[in-house]
Amino acid sequence: MPVTRTSDNREYESTTVSEADKKFNRLAKLEIDIKAKKAAAEKRIATIKAKLESETDAAVSEYKELAEWLDAYILANKGRFAKPRMRPTAFGKYGLRKATKLSITDEQLVIKQSDALGMALYEKKYKILKKAVESAISEGKNIAGAKIISGDIAGFTVDKKLLDAAIK
Numbered sequence: 819m820p821v822t823r824t825s826d827n828r829e830y831e832s833t834t835v836s837e838a839d840k841k842f843n844r845l846a847k848l849e850i851d852i853k854a855k856k857a858a859a860e861k862r863i864a865t866i867k868a869k870l871e872s873e874t875d876a877a878v879s880e881y882k883e884l885a886e887w888l889d890a891y892i893l894a895n896k897g898r899f900a901k902p903r904m905r906p907t908a909f910g911k912y913g914l915r916k917a918t919k920l921s922i923t924d925e926q927l928v929i930k931q932s933d934a935l936g937m938a939l940y941e942k943k944y945k946i947l948k949k950a951v952e953s954a955i956s957e958g959k960n961i962a963g964a965k966i967i968s969g970d971i972a973g974f975t976v977d978k979k980l981l982d983a984a985i986k
Contacts, residue, residue, distance in 0.1 A: 846976040854984035888912060 892899060892913060899905065904913035922928055925940075932939035951964050 842974060845974070846980070849976045850980055850984045853981055857985040 899913040904911040929940050951961055955961055955966050
């Protein structure tokens with residue numbers, strides 16, 4: 819009776835432990851190098867952001883004060899913005915705009931009203947609680963569409979001390 823292979827493992831079966839060690843060591847060195855470069859980049863980004871923040875602090879503060887002042891001016895002088903509602907300048911325009919915003923004060927009341935009117939004013943979102951499903955299956959309950967799969971998985975861990983040393 820012929821043997822049918824679902825995958826060709828001959829290369830891996832013929833590899834020596836020493837060769838596998840070399841591959842893992844190269845993989846670990848690559849991971850260390852990648853993480854070190856990413857950490858260095860993140861550090862540079864943090865330095866740039868800190869510098870930007872210190873350089874723009876005064877401008878941001880003044881911007882906020884001017885925006886608050888302009889809002890107060892516009893609202894105190896609505897009559898000046900009847901026609902045109904927006905005052906054009908060389909830098910843009912400012913004035914009154916029409917704004918509409920929905921305010922929901924009682925979500926449960928909206929849901930009840932939606933059901934009473936037969937309207938779709940809300941949506942239900944379901945989230946499967948994986949721990950609860952796993953627990954139910956472990957207790958012997960049959961949950962259609964779910965099963966616990968056990969078995970060996972391949973894995974590796976690069977020495978954390980080496981990663982930390984490279985990041986410093």
